Amino acid sequence: xxxxxxxxxxxxxxxxxxxxxxxxxxxxxxxxxxxxxxxxxxxxxxxxxxxxxxxxxxxxxxxxxxxxxxxxxxxxxxxxxxxxxxxxxxxxxxxxxxxxxxxxxxxxxxxxxxxxxxxxxxxxxxxxxxxxxxxxxxxxxxxxxxxxxxxxxxxxxxxxxxxxxxxxxxxxxxxxxxxxxxxxxxxxxxxxxxxxxxxxxxxxxxxxxxxxxxxxxxxxx
Amino acid sequence: xxxxxxxxxxxxxxxxxxxxxxxxxxxxxxxxxxxxxxxxxxxxxxxxxxxxxxxxxxxxxxxxxxxxxxxxxxxxxxxxxxxxxxxxxxxxxxxxxxxxxxxxxxxxxxxxxxxxxxxxxxxxxxxxxxxxxxxxxxxxxxxxxxxxxxxxxxxxxxxxxxxxxxxxxxxxxxxxxxxxxxxxxxxxxxxxxxxxxxxxxxxxxxxxxxxxxxxxxxxxxxxxxxxxxxxxxxxxxxxxxxxxxxxxxxxxxxxxxxxxxxxxxxxxxxxxxxxxxxxxxxxxxxxxxxxxxxxxxxxxxxxxxxxxxxxxxxxxxxxxxxxxxxxxxxxxxxxxxxxxxxxxxxxxxxxxxxxxxxxxxxxxxxxxxxxxxxxxxxxxxxxxxxxxxxxxxxxxxxxxxxxxxxxxxxxxxxxxxxxxxxxxxxxxxxxxxxxxxxxxxxxxxxxxxxxxxxxxxxxxxxxxxxxxxxxxxxxxxxxxxxxxxxxxxxxxxxxxxxxxxxxxxxxxxxxxxxxxxxxxxxxxxxxxxxxxxxxxxxxxxxxxxxxxxxxxxxxxxxxxxxxxxxxxxxxxxxxxxxxxxxx
Numbered sequence: 001x002x003x004x005x006x007x008x009x010x011x012x013x014x015x016x017x018x019x020x021x022x023x024x025x026x027x028x029x030x031x032x033x034x035x036x037x038x039x040x041x042x043x044x045x046x047x048x049x050x051x052x053x054x055x056x057x058x059x060x061x062x063x064x065x066x067x068x069x070x071x072x073x074x075x076x077x078x079x080x081x082x083x084x085x086x087x088x089x090x091x092x093x094x095x096x097x098x099x100x101x102x103x104x105x106x107x108x109x110x111x112x113x114x115x116x117x118x119x120x121x122x123x124x125x126x127x128x129x130x131x132x133x134x135x136x137x138x139x140x141x142x143x144x145x146x147x148x149x150x151x152x153x154x155x156x157x158x159x160x161x162x163x164x165x166x167x168x169x170x171x172x173x174x175x176x177x178x179x180x181x182x183x184x185x186x187x188x189x190x191x192x193x194x195x196x197x198x199x200x201x202x203x204x205x206x207x208x209x210x211x212x213x214x215x216x217x218x219x220x221x
Numbered sequence: 222x223x224x225x226x227x228x229x230x231x232x233x234x235x236x237x238x239x240x241x242x243x244x245x246x247x248x249x250x251x252x253x254x255x256x257x258x259x260x261x262x263x264x265x266x267x268x269x270x271x272x273x274x275x276x277x278x279x280x281x282x283x284x285x286x287x288x289x290x291x292x293x294x295x296x297x298x299x300x301x302x303x304x305x306x307x308x309x310x311x312x313x314x315x316x317x318x319x320x321x322x323x324x325x326x327x328x329x330x331x332x333x334x335x336x337x338x339x340x341x342x343x344x345x346x347x348x349x350x351x352x353x354x355x356x357x358x359x360x361x362x363x364x365x366x367x368x369x370x371x372x373x374x375x376x377x378x379x380x381x382x383x384x385x386x387x388x389x390x391x392x393x394x395x396x397x398x399x400x401x402x403x404x405x406x407x408x409x410x411x412x413x414x415x416x417x418x419x420x421x422x423x424x425x426x427x428x429x430x431x432x433x434x435x436x437x438x439x440x441x442x443x444x445x446x447x448x449x450x451x452x453x454x455x456x457x458x459x460x461x462x463x464x465x466x467x468x469x470x471x472x473x474x475x476x477x478x479x480x481x482x483x484x485x486x487x488x489x490x491x492x493x494x495x496x497x498x499x500x501x502x503x504x505x506x507x508x509x510x511x512x513x514x515x516x517x518x519x520x521x522x523x524x525x526x527x528x529x530x531x532x533x534x535x536x537x538x539x540x541x542x543x544x545x546x547x548x549x550x551x552x553x554x555x556x557x558x559x560x561x562x563x564x565x566x567x568x569x570x571x572x573x574x575x576x577x578x579x580x581x582x583x584x585x586x587x588x589x590x591x592x593x594x595x596x597x598x599x600x601x602x603x604x605x606x607x608x609x610x611x612x613x614x615x616x617x618x619x620x621x622x623x624x625x626x627x628x629x630x631x632x633x634x635x636x637x638x639x640x641x642x643x644x645x646x647x648x649x650x651x652x653x654x655x656x657x658x659x660x661x662x663x664x665x666x667x668x669x670x671x672x673x674x675x676x677x678x679x680x681x682x683x684x685x686x687x688x689x690x691x692x693x694x695x696x697x698x699x700x701x702x703x704x705x706x707x708x709x710x711x712x713x714x715x716x717x718x719x720x721x722x723x724x725x726x727x728x729x730x731x732x733x734x735x736x737x738x739x740x741x742x743x744x745x746x747x748x749x750x751x752x753x754x755x756x757x758x759x760x761x762x763x764x765x766x767x768x769x770x771x772x773x774x775x776x777x778x779x780x781x782x783x784x785x786x787x788x789x790x791x792x793x794x795x796x797x798x799x800x801x802x803x804x
Contacts, residue, residue, distance in 0.1 A: 020224060020412060020442045020457035023449045024569030029222070063639070066571055066629060073446035102446065105562065105569035183225045184412045195452045199412050 010113035014154030042152035173207025231470035251280030253373035262347025267364035309354030411460035422464035430475030434563030486628030537586030552579030595682035695788025708742035
């Protein structure tokens, strides 16, 4: 893994929502590869590169918690901001409207800490100026400085992720010596194919979840 | 995880011979009557299928061709339905809408059963062809009262042949074939079974039986508002077969008489094991142990079982293994507990725990061990049921005032061994302050909270060696209260009513006042020659405790107030215990 990176991320709350239970959210037991990709992309991403998550290390015991929050049931309709921009009007969206309000319960994770091992590949958008060394250097510099394009989060925007570049050994996991079948887990969405969700059989061995390479047969079975 | 586990529960139950798990393509519905038809389609009889349930007649639960999900519009079921579909008439008569339903019912039957050569099905065709919707009431009331029939579900039976028409093999075959050929939905990878290219379940069967939920059922998987959708994916990738399996399994667990569910607050808990285990049958009693003096409990009408569970509770509380009591218990079996709460038309997962049975029993044992406290009255349960404990945290002791969040948190703490909810301590202290009463349940809750969340050592009964300042202050308060009680019997408001809250929160401000008045009380006792002994007793008790107290702290933090209350409870209980022994 010549261009691999190791990033330690942690936070107080996390919710890696299961696609089947996303109205009354229920989190997966551990971070999903697509959530890890999101964190990496928040730190550094260009069309020329594509992040591939290789392994996720679970550094703290899995703990669930419940919260109930008042949320809304609708999104801002797409034309609204467009008209507001065009006609110079104020954009307003009534959040505290009885019809729009939805009380939703979430089963989420508390006190999480992970190490994400990932590498990136150059895409066909890579120009002559792009090379792996350059992007790796950019990523490492930005991560070391704590820079990001947008606040990285642990599954949901409201749960910020703290991060730190990890050099050296990955700290030991509380799950060393144990094996746990986590069932089918969302790997990522196939953005090239009408955003089809892809799943893989997640097994945590010694606190490590290895993700199959995209396109490999494991993605299916 | 949750759906996967339910899916495998379905598979497990379906493989057991008498499990009554319906196969794919069927569902369990409440059916009241069977129409008995002659081969020529004539109506010979209406058979009452209902079962006696107490004083009421209840529709019989039986497997029928899977019900359609009716939200709006006309959608008939195959070979069974309500009277509005089967007869084209119901309580409102043969309205336009009902005729439409009847036509749909007939049409659907023709569509599915067109190529079937079966005398039973032909009889149904002949019956429906000759039927007049307007005469439904007169025809049916010859057999059963129309008021009862108008809202009931009907199936068909062929006169002289055993079984129902929908169960006849050629008809069943046609139904399965129809289901397979049904406009194949989008093909997806199922996130439960992992199978690729399986037909997507468009609508999941609603889950019925969650307390507080809508009677028509709620959904675990649903996407009914734009904000619930990610990436435009308005449905989860769940295959039809998996969706059927998990909903059927969950509905069976939640069914009326299921012994695999418990209600705690607004949460309905269901539990099941990976393999058949006797624990599935008694876990409800472990979570909500009923006591001997509790009058009627459906679950524990058998005293032998009650005794067994009491013994089991004793064993797990003392840290012994459950196998010693129930030898056929396999502690390694994986056990699942799912807590569901209704939220509008949806169900939210309050709680999910998967662990092996041994670990689960150990945690329940630890919960009861930490709650263990000397009882105020012998009538109080030794193993306090969670719900009764929680009522003690609510205004007026009413169960509807229990905070659902607290109830959920307590259940979770009990089953996972995690800390009790933080709000427990202030809530209990609030109730004590408001009602000036430290009851057995409240003291037990405080004890368990201090032990688990603050890793404190809290004795079961009065410990004279314990030198913690708040504990001593609590004891002192109990002594002062008792001396007042004896010196001024029948006083309207005792120092407990006036000062319990302030003494526990701000002892520095209150105790010297209390000590001063206590001196008067003791002096009064001393003047009475009969009670002089008591005066000495109180004096020496007060002196003993005061000797350990260097100074009265200005304030006590919440945790210290908890210790205060336990000291108070222990000392007070001790007075009464001694008295009983003397008498």
